[in-house]
């Protein structure tokens with residue numbers, strides 16, 4: 001039976017090609033064996049905030065990701081595309097160790113965040129997931145007020161003190177909280193729509209607003225990287241377009257890694273695109289224009305032109 005992760009408050013708040021030593025794929029116009037080092041010309045290592053090396057993931061005996069190596073540059077949008085089951089979400093979850101929650105999952109290889117291996121012993125997972133936040137496919141606000149959704153993480157982490165005891169001690173951070181709520185909602189392009197009803201239940205918002213609230217909630221704990229797993233796939237076209245605009249805006253300040261099934265969306269919003277194909281292989285990773293206009297691999301060309309998928 002497949003285990004699933006549960007989307008809890010903790011999850012929400014708190015180029016090279018990854019082949020083996022050789023790559024025997026047929027490239028367009030030529031059939032040659034490329035060594036892994038040759039593929040590394042597609043490296044984004046200079047600005048890398050996340051650096052993945054020889055990552056392998058297993059669920060029991062199922063080898064879900066194979067020898068993935070790639071650098072993710074900071075303050076940009078990296079799209080992960082590929083057919084269902086090729087391992088995009090698994091890869092995303094490795095970046096902030098969310099796969100730790102899946103008992104059958106085993107991860108080998110390294111994932112460096114700002115030069116530190118997140119899989120080393122002693123990693124503070126709460127801190128890691130604050131710095132590398134996550135937004136899910138289905139909007140999942142808490143059944144609380146809009147304000148409480150944003151303030152939940154900072155209060156829980158002790159960055160903001162509220163309540164009776166805090167006020168007795170003269171340490172009530174109401175002003176700081178108000179500022180944080182406004183700033184987070186503004187950054188998520190939601191402030192203008194909700195500033196007159198911050199104490200209303202978040203579940204009364206539209207799906208698109210709920211998703212932007214989830215992004216605001218993630219921003220409130222001061223992340224550096226935002227992982228998004230198909231953040232617009234449950235939304236209508238207007239709400240999707242707002243999320244896409246927001247992602248482009250966020251990338252000025254944050255590093256965004258987004259899984260999407262929607263190739264047009266990847267082409268519209270991302271700076272670089274990684275194409276995973278069946279079997280958990282990363283087949284090509286490059287600047288998005290290159291992937292969509294002139295990919296190296298025939299399999300990638302077939303995929304992005306819709307010949308299979």
Ligand SMILES: Nc1ncnc2c1ncn2[C@@H]1O[C@H](COP(=O)(O)OP(=O)(O)OP(=O)(O)O)[C@@H](O)[C@H]1O
Nearest residue numbers: 002003004059064083084085086087088089090102
């Ligand atoms: N929790 C799990 N337990 C066992 N196997 C899993 C689990 N999650 C994913 N897998 C398996 O790992 C492989 C990759 O799945 P993953 O969900 O990462 O792919 P994906 O590309 O994100 O798919 P989709 O686009 O359908 O979401 C699949 O074979 C899947 O069945």
